[in-house]
Amino acid sequence: MNKQYLLSIVIPLYNVEEFLNETLEAITSQVNTYNVELVLCDDKSNDSTKEIALKYKKKFDFINYFENEQNLGMDGNFERIADLAKGDFIWFSGQDDFFTADAITKVLDVIDKNPSVNFIHMNFSQNSHFMDKVITEKMLEIDQDKYFDSYLNYLEFVGLGELPSFLPAFIIKNEIWDSIKNINDFDKSCFVLLGIVFEAI
Helix, strand or coil: CCCCEEEEEEEEECCCCCCHHHHHHHHHCCCCCCCEEEEEEECCCCCCHHHHHHHHHHHCCCEEEEECCCCCHHHHHHHHHHHHCCEEEEEECCCCCCCCCCHHHHHHHHHHHCCCCCEEECCCCEECCCCCCEEECCCCCCCCCCCCCCHHHHHHHHCHHHCCCCHHHEEEEHHHHHHCCCHHHHCCCCCHHHHHHHHHC
């Protein structure tokens, strides 16, 4: 591992003024180490997304902000922001998803104890659109960490229906992402991240 950071939290942005302040507050309140960067990449939003992102960039030196010259679409923006990440691990987050209070510490602890891990699949809850009601407390029915020595063992445990298509549930080693040569096969599918998992497996 020889990247500038241990962990890059990356958020592709597009017209998300409604939730972005809360999303960024939940992340910035947890970052207390030089080993983490937060990367924001705006896909030519036409609301106040850019202004909100730049407000946070001004407050926190671990935030890196980029704006695409033209709209790349969902998958195109995922690909670009992954390329911009300078961390050994990439943690994708949705622009309207909230991290629990100990989430970043938890991920850093897992990486520290298991530096050879390729993927981390986080548990998460499902909430209503306005985040005022919990619909499902735990999407994965587990009470403790599990480690798998092969992708097949992991797939057997979670099943195809529970693969990490939900962005913030998924952390991937940067070199694994870089090793995928046919990423364009998933362009405009809206599931480029899941495609990367299948290709890596």
